[in-house]
Amino acid sequence: MTERLKTIILAGGRGTRLWPLSRELLPKQFIRILDNRSLFQKTVERARIFSSPEDIFIVTNREYKFRILDDLSEIGDIPKENILLEPDAKNTLPAIYWAVKVIGDNCKVAVLPSDHIMDSGDGYIESFKKAMKLADSYLITFGIKPTKPHTGYGYIKPGRNLGQGYEVAEFKEKPDLETAMQYVEKGYFWNSGMFMFRTDIFLDEVQKLAPEVAEAFEKDIEEAYRTVPEISIDYGIMEKTNRSAVVPLDTYWNDLGSFDAIYDALDKDENGNAIRKEDGGDLLAMDSSNNLFIVSRLTSAIGVEDLLVIDTDDALLIAKKGESQKVKEIYSMLKGRGDERIKVHRxxxxxxxxxxxxxxxxxxxxxxxxxxxxxxxxxxxxxxxxxxxxxxxxxxxxxxxxxxxxxxxxxxxxxxxxxxxxxxxxxxxxxxxxxxxxxxxxxxxxxxxxxxxxxx
Amino acid sequence: MTERLKTIILAGGRGTRLWPLSRELLPKQFIRILDNRSLFQKTVERARIFSSPEDIFIVTNREYKFRILDDLSEIGDIPKENILLEPDAKNTLPAIYWAVKVIGDNCKVAVLPSDHIMDSGDGYIESFKKAMKLADSYLITFGIKPTKPHTGYGYIKPGRNLGQGYEVAEFKEKPDLETAMQYVEKGYFWNSGMFMFRTDIFLDEVQKLAPEVAEAFEKDIEEAYRTVPEISIDYGIMEKTNRSAVVPLDTYWNDLGSFDAIYDALDKDENGNAIRKEDGGDLLAMDSSNNLFIVSRLTSAIGVEDLLVIDTDDALLIAKKGESQKVKEIYSMLKGRGDERIKVHRxxxxxxxxxxxxxxxxxxxxxxxxxxxxxxxxxxxxxxxxxxxxxxxxxxxxxxxxxxxxxxxxxxxxxxxxxxxxxxxxxxxxxxxxxxxxxxxxxxxxxxxxxxxxxx
The missing domain is CATH 2.60.120.10 (Jelly Rolls)
Known part of the structure; x- marks a missing residue:
C-alpha cells in the first residue's frame, strides 16, 4: 500500500478576479463552474487519494463555515474538528502554521489550495510519490511545466538534480512577457502553490525564518490572528530556506485565476465557444466564435469573437479575451464606492x-x-x-x-x-x-x- | 400663412429589428430611446408644423390603443375619433386608404411613418413646401440624399426635373453593396417612406392600380381587414403609377432601423461610446471604444470595441457593429419556439x-x-x-x-x-x-x- 499523508486544504481565499461570478461571500473555491462539484469539493476528493478523512484538515475563514459544511455534506465525512475557522485573513503562512500545530510533530503533510483544477491521474500520483521520498529532507514545492510564457505566475529555477526533483536555485516573481519567454526556454517551472513537508522540518524553519508567526500562535487563536503578520508561505519560508526542493507536477493544471483561464479549462463547441448556462440561462449565437459565455438569462450573440461574457443575476461583464486580469480593477472601483454587489449574489x-x-x-x-x-x-x-x-x-x-x-x-x-x-x-x-x-x-x-x- | 395639410401618421408597425429593446407589444415607435419623447410623440410634433390637431389622423393596431392614448395624453389634443384602430396588420396601403376615406376628397395629405427621426428645421419645411406645389399633379415620395451606400433601403432613380423635384424614373429594390455604390454615384435617393398627395388623385390611382383594396373597404372595417390583401403603398401604387414624383428631403434623417442606426443617432462620449442607461442601469467601461451600450443593470466592459450591447431586464444582445440586421433572425428563432420574450417586456x-x-x-x-x-x-x-x-x-x-x-x-x-x-x-x-x-x-x-x- 502507498505511504499515507495528512493533507491541509487552504479554503479561505477571497479571489476578486472572477467577479461577478464569484463574490466575497461566495469565492472561487465554492463555485461550480466546470460541473456539479465545487473546486473545494474536487480538492477534498483529490486529498482522499493519499489521506483518510480524519487526516484531512481544512483552514478557512469563519464566514465560510456553512458553505464548507454544506459542500462537505454532499461528499463525505471529514470530522468537524478538522475544520479550522480563521477569525481573520492573514495569508497562507499563519493558516498552514495553525493546521500544522493541530496535526502535530513528525508527520508528512501535503498543502493544497482549493481553487485550482488538475488531472489527478497517474502523473499526479507519481509526482506525489516522488515528493514523499524527498520530503524526509526537503520542503517540497510542486512545479508546473509551463505551457506558455504566462506573466501571471511566479517561476521556480531548478538547481541540482535530486533524482525525484531538483533543489530550488531561485524563486522568481511574476515576470514581464520577455522574461517569461526566457524562463520557459530555460526550463523553469510555474509555482503551483502546492507543497509537501514533514511537520518537524516546517516548524523548525518557521521558528528560524518567521519567529513572529510561531510566537503569535503561543496565544489563543483570537489573539494569534490579531497579532500575527499577514504573510505567505512563499515569502515567509520557501524563498528564504535553503532546504527547498521542487518536484515537477506532471499533469494538466489550471489555477482558474481569470476568465481567460476558465475559457481554457472549459470544453468548446465546434465554433470554439465555451458555454456555461446557469439557471435561467440560454444562448443564441450566430457567426460567433472563440468566446466564453457564462449566461443566466436569454443571451443572443451576433458576429462576436474572442469575448468573455459573464452574465449574472445582477451584474454583466464583457471583456476582450486576454484582458481579464483587469477585472480586479473593476472590483476595486466597485469596492471603492461601497457597492454591495462585490459581496453577495442576489x-x-x-x-x-x-x-x-x-x-x-x-x-x-x-x-x-x-x-x-x-x-x-x-x-x-x-x-x-x-x-x-x-x-x-x-x-x-x-x-x-x-x-x-x-x-x-x-x-x-x-x-x-x-x-x-x-x-x-x-x-x-x-x-x-x-x-x-x-x-x-x-x-x-x-x-x-x-x-x-x-x-x- | 403657410398652406395647411392633413397628416396621416402610420403607427401600427411591429418592428423586429430592435429586439430586445422593442417587443411586439412595445414596438419601435413607442420607445423613448433618444430622450423622454417616444418616436411616435416626436412624429406628432412634426405633423403639427403643417397640420392642426383635428387634421392629424393616426392609424395603428388595436393592440396599441392604450399606448397611443398614453403617449398623446402627454403631448396634446388629437381628437379620439382621429385614431383609427386596425383589427389586423395589412401593411401600409390598406392603412393609408382607410385614413384617406375618413379624411375625404380633395385634400392635400402627408403620410408620415412614426418610427423615424429627422431634423424638422428649415430644410424639412422647405421640402414640404415644394412637395405641396407638386402635389396638385403628382403623388409625391420624399427622397433622402444618401450619406453612404446603404444596402438596407430602397432607392429612387430621379427622372425629368420638375423644378420642385423630379419625376420618378424608377424605384429600385434594396441593392447589394456594389449596386448601392453605383446608385449613390448616380444621384439616386433613399426611399424615406414619407409621402404627400391629393386624396382625389390617390383614390383614383388605388381604383385603377389596386381595385381589390378599394373594393374591400366598401364593407365594414372588420370585413375589410379580413379580405383586403397585405400590400404596401410602394408596391401597390408608387411603383406602378406614372404620376409619381420625388422631392428631396434636405435634412438629417435616420430610420433607426437597426442598432447600428441607433448608435449613429446617439451622442458619443470621448471614447466614441454611445451610452444609454435605463432604470437600474450603470456602466463601468475600461479601455473600450466605439460601442453602443444600452444597459439596465450593472455592466462592466473591458477592452471591447465596436460592439452593440443591449441589456434589458430579461434578455441580453451582444452584436458586432455592422451585423445588427441579423437581429431579425434571432427574433425569428425565438418566435419559432414560441418565446414570450419577443412579445412583452417584464x-x-x-x-x-x-x-x-x-x-x-x-x-x-x-x-x-x-x-x-x-x-x-x-x-x-x-x-x-x-x-x-x-x-x-x-x-x-x-x-x-x-x-x-x-x-x-x-x-x-x-x-x-x-x-x-x-x-x-x-x-x-x-x-x-x-x-x-x-x-x-x-x-x-x-x-x-x-x-x-x-x-x-
Missing part, C-alpha cells in the same frame, strides 16, 4: 437554506426564501420592518410572540415590527415563502437573535 | 398603470403592480388562481365579493379563486402593490371582466 446561502432578493424599492424589499426540510431560522426580532409571508410551496410552522401556526401553500401571515418570530419547515420538501418587507430601514443587520440552531 | 403597460413580473415559479407568480392616481382595474374574477396583495406604497381601495376595504402601506388582503374583485387607487400618488399569485394555471387569459373603465 441569492445568499444560509445554513437553513437560501434567499433571493427579487426587488428593492423605496420602503420595501421582496425576497423569495427557501427553507430546507426540518430546518428553521433563528428566533428573531426586527425593529424597523414588518414582514408579510406568503407560502408558495411546502408547509411552514410560524411562531409569532409565542403563538404557533401552520401555513400551507397559498396561506399567509403578517409579522409586525418588534414581534419575536421564527420560521420553520417541519415538512419533507423545501418550503418556499415570499417575504414582503416594509419599513424605513431594511438592512440585513436589523436583526436581534434570541435562539439559533447554527450558533450565530 | 413590465407591461395598461391603461390604469403597469405591472412587472418579478418572478415566476412552479405554481406561483409575483408581480409589482402600479396603479395611477384615481385609476382602477376592471371588476374581474379568476378561476384558477388566488391572489395576495400587499400595499407597499400609496393607498388601495379593494372590493371583494361586494365588500369594500381600504389598505394602507404595509397592509394586505387575500383574494381567493372565484371571488369577484377590483383594485383601485383613490389617492393622489401612485399605488404600488405586490401581488403573489398562487394556482395551477397562471396565464393572463384566466380573467373574466364584469366592468371596465377602458372598454376592454
Amino acid at each position: 441569492t445568499a446561502y444560509r445554513p437553513w437554506g437560501s434567499y433571493t432578493v427579487l426587488e428593492t424599492g423605496e420602503g420595501f424589499k421582496i425576497k423569495r426564501i427557501t427553507v430546507l426540510p426540518s430546518k428553521r431560522l433563528s428566533l428573531q426580532r426586527h425593529y424597523h420592518r414588518s414582514e408579510h409571508w406568503v407560502v408558495v410551496s411546502g408547509i411552514a410552522r410560524v411562531v409569532v410572540d409565542g403563538k404557533e401556526i401552520l401555513l400551507r401553500q397559498g396561506e399567509s401571515t403578517f409579522i409586525k415590527a418588534g414581534a419575536v418570530h421564527r420560521l420553520e419547515n417541519p415538512g419533507k420538501i423545501p418550503l418556499e415563502v415570499i417575504e414582503v418587507q416594509i419599513g424605513q430601514y431594511l438592512g440585513e443587520d436589523d436583526i436581534e437573535r434570541f435562539e439559533d440552531d447554527f450558533g450565530r | 413590465t407591461a403597460y395598461r391603461p390604469w398603470g403597469s405591472y412587472t413580473v418579478l418572478e415566476t415559479g412552479e405554481g406561483f407568480k409575483i408581480k409589482r403592480i402600479t396603479v395611477l392616481p384615481s385609476k382602477r382595474l376592471s371588476l374581474q374574477r379568476h378561476y384558477h388562481r388566488s391572489e395576495h396583495w400587499v400595499v407597499v406604497s400609496g393607498i388601495a381601495r379593494v372590493v371583494v365579493d361586494g365588500k369594500e376595504i381600504l389598505l394602507r402601506q404595509g397592509e394586505s388582503t387575500f383574494i381567493k379563486a372565484g371571488a369577484v374583485h377590483r383594485l383601485e387607487n383613490p389617492g393622489k400618488i401612485p399605488l404600488e402593490v405586490i401581488e403573489v399569485q398562487i394556482g395551477q394555471y397562471l396565464g393572463e387569459d384566466d380573467i373574466e371582466r364584469f366592468e371596465d373603465d377602458f372598454g376592454r
Whole structure:
C-alpha cells in the first residue's frame, strides 16, 4: 500500500478576479463552474487519494463555515474538528502554521489550495510519490511545466538534480512577457502553490525564518490572528530556506485565476465557444466564435469573437479575451464606492437554506426564501420592518410572540415590527415563502437573535 | 400663412429589428430611446408644423390603443375619433386608404411613418413646401440624399426635373453593396417612406392600380381587414403609377432601423461610446471604444470595441457593429419556439398603470403592480388562481365579493379563486402593490371582466 499523508486544504481565499461570478461571500473555491462539484469539493476528493478523512484538515475563514459544511455534506465525512475557522485573513503562512500545530510533530503533510483544477491521474500520483521520498529532507514545492510564457505566475529555477526533483536555485516573481519567454526556454517551472513537508522540518524553519508567526500562535487563536503578520508561505519560508526542493507536477493544471483561464479549462463547441448556462440561462449565437459565455438569462450573440461574457443575476461583464486580469480593477472601483454587489449574489446561502432578493424599492424589499426540510431560522426580532409571508410551496410552522401556526401553500401571515418570530419547515420538501418587507430601514443587520440552531 | 395639410401618421408597425429593446407589444415607435419623447410623440410634433390637431389622423393596431392614448395624453389634443384602430396588420396601403376615406376628397395629405427621426428645421419645411406645389399633379415620395451606400433601403432613380423635384424614373429594390455604390454615384435617393398627395388623385390611382383594396373597404372595417390583401403603398401604387414624383428631403434623417442606426443617432462620449442607461442601469467601461451600450443593470466592459450591447431586464444582445440586421433572425428563432420574450417586456403597460413580473415559479407568480392616481382595474374574477396583495406604497381601495376595504402601506388582503374583485387607487400618488399569485394555471387569459373603465 502507498505511504499515507495528512493533507491541509487552504479554503479561505477571497479571489476578486472572477467577479461577478464569484463574490466575497461566495469565492472561487465554492463555485461550480466546470460541473456539479465545487473546486473545494474536487480538492477534498483529490486529498482522499493519499489521506483518510480524519487526516484531512481544512483552514478557512469563519464566514465560510456553512458553505464548507454544506459542500462537505454532499461528499463525505471529514470530522468537524478538522475544520479550522480563521477569525481573520492573514495569508497562507499563519493558516498552514495553525493546521500544522493541530496535526502535530513528525508527520508528512501535503498543502493544497482549493481553487485550482488538475488531472489527478497517474502523473499526479507519481509526482506525489516522488515528493514523499524527498520530503524526509526537503520542503517540497510542486512545479508546473509551463505551457506558455504566462506573466501571471511566479517561476521556480531548478538547481541540482535530486533524482525525484531538483533543489530550488531561485524563486522568481511574476515576470514581464520577455522574461517569461526566457524562463520557459530555460526550463523553469510555474509555482503551483502546492507543497509537501514533514511537520518537524516546517516548524523548525518557521521558528528560524518567521519567529513572529510561531510566537503569535503561543496565544489563543483570537489573539494569534490579531497579532500575527499577514504573510505567505512563499515569502515567509520557501524563498528564504535553503532546504527547498521542487518536484515537477506532471499533469494538466489550471489555477482558474481569470476568465481567460476558465475559457481554457472549459470544453468548446465546434465554433470554439465555451458555454456555461446557469439557471435561467440560454444562448443564441450566430457567426460567433472563440468566446466564453457564462449566461443566466436569454443571451443572443451576433458576429462576436474572442469575448468573455459573464452574465449574472445582477451584474454583466464583457471583456476582450486576454484582458481579464483587469477585472480586479473593476472590483476595486466597485469596492471603492461601497457597492454591495462585490459581496453577495442576489441569492445568499444560509445554513437553513437560501434567499433571493427579487426587488428593492423605496420602503420595501421582496425576497423569495427557501427553507430546507426540518430546518428553521433563528428566533428573531426586527425593529424597523414588518414582514408579510406568503407560502408558495411546502408547509411552514410560524411562531409569532409565542403563538404557533401552520401555513400551507397559498396561506399567509403578517409579522409586525418588534414581534419575536421564527420560521420553520417541519415538512419533507423545501418550503418556499415570499417575504414582503416594509419599513424605513431594511438592512440585513436589523436583526436581534434570541435562539439559533447554527450558533450565530 | 403657410398652406395647411392633413397628416396621416402610420403607427401600427411591429418592428423586429430592435429586439430586445422593442417587443411586439412595445414596438419601435413607442420607445423613448433618444430622450423622454417616444418616436411616435416626436412624429406628432412634426405633423403639427403643417397640420392642426383635428387634421392629424393616426392609424395603428388595436393592440396599441392604450399606448397611443398614453403617449398623446402627454403631448396634446388629437381628437379620439382621429385614431383609427386596425383589427389586423395589412401593411401600409390598406392603412393609408382607410385614413384617406375618413379624411375625404380633395385634400392635400402627408403620410408620415412614426418610427423615424429627422431634423424638422428649415430644410424639412422647405421640402414640404415644394412637395405641396407638386402635389396638385403628382403623388409625391420624399427622397433622402444618401450619406453612404446603404444596402438596407430602397432607392429612387430621379427622372425629368420638375423644378420642385423630379419625376420618378424608377424605384429600385434594396441593392447589394456594389449596386448601392453605383446608385449613390448616380444621384439616386433613399426611399424615406414619407409621402404627400391629393386624396382625389390617390383614390383614383388605388381604383385603377389596386381595385381589390378599394373594393374591400366598401364593407365594414372588420370585413375589410379580413379580405383586403397585405400590400404596401410602394408596391401597390408608387411603383406602378406614372404620376409619381420625388422631392428631396434636405435634412438629417435616420430610420433607426437597426442598432447600428441607433448608435449613429446617439451622442458619443470621448471614447466614441454611445451610452444609454435605463432604470437600474450603470456602466463601468475600461479601455473600450466605439460601442453602443444600452444597459439596465450593472455592466462592466473591458477592452471591447465596436460592439452593440443591449441589456434589458430579461434578455441580453451582444452584436458586432455592422451585423445588427441579423437581429431579425434571432427574433425569428425565438418566435419559432414560441418565446414570450419577443412579445412583452417584464413590465407591461395598461391603461390604469403597469405591472412587472418579478418572478415566476412552479405554481406561483409575483408581480409589482402600479396603479395611477384615481385609476382602477376592471371588476374581474379568476378561476384558477388566488391572489395576495400587499400595499407597499400609496393607498388601495379593494372590493371583494361586494365588500369594500381600504389598505394602507404595509397592509394586505387575500383574494381567493372565484371571488369577484377590483383594485383601485383613490389617492393622489401612485399605488404600488405586490401581488403573489398562487394556482395551477397562471396565464393572463384566466380573467373574466364584469366592468371596465377602458372598454376592454
